[in-house]
Amino acid sequence: MDxxxxxxxxxxxxxxxxxxxxxxxxxxERIDQIPFVQTPLHVAANQGLGGFWxxxxxxxxxxxxx
Numbered sequence: 851m852d853x854x855x856x857x858x859x860x861x862x863x864x865x866x867x868x869x870x871x872x873x874x875x876x877x878x879e880r881i882d883q884i885p886f887v888q889t890p891l892h893v894a895a896n897q898g899l900g901g902f903w904x905x906x907x908x909x910x911x912x913x914x915x916x
Contacts, residue, residue, distance in 0.1 A: 852877060855867070859890035859899070860893055860897055861897075861899075862894060862897065862901055864902055864905045867890075867909070871909065890902075890903075891906050891907070891910075894906065
């Protein structure tokens with residue numbers, strides 16, 4: 851996973867998430883290539899950062915199938 855995406859997920863930084871998507875619109879499409887327990891969704895949920903994973907799911911609705 852892109853270290854910037856991991857950091858955004860770990861800290862719940864939704865602004866950084868939007869910046870990353872602006873810089874690389876396909877960043878969320880590559881999530882399927884990440885091992886299940888290391889996705890940004892799981893990292894944020896593990897940290898209890900509901901705001902981040904809520905925004906993430908709105909941006910990558912297929913991620914809810916992970």
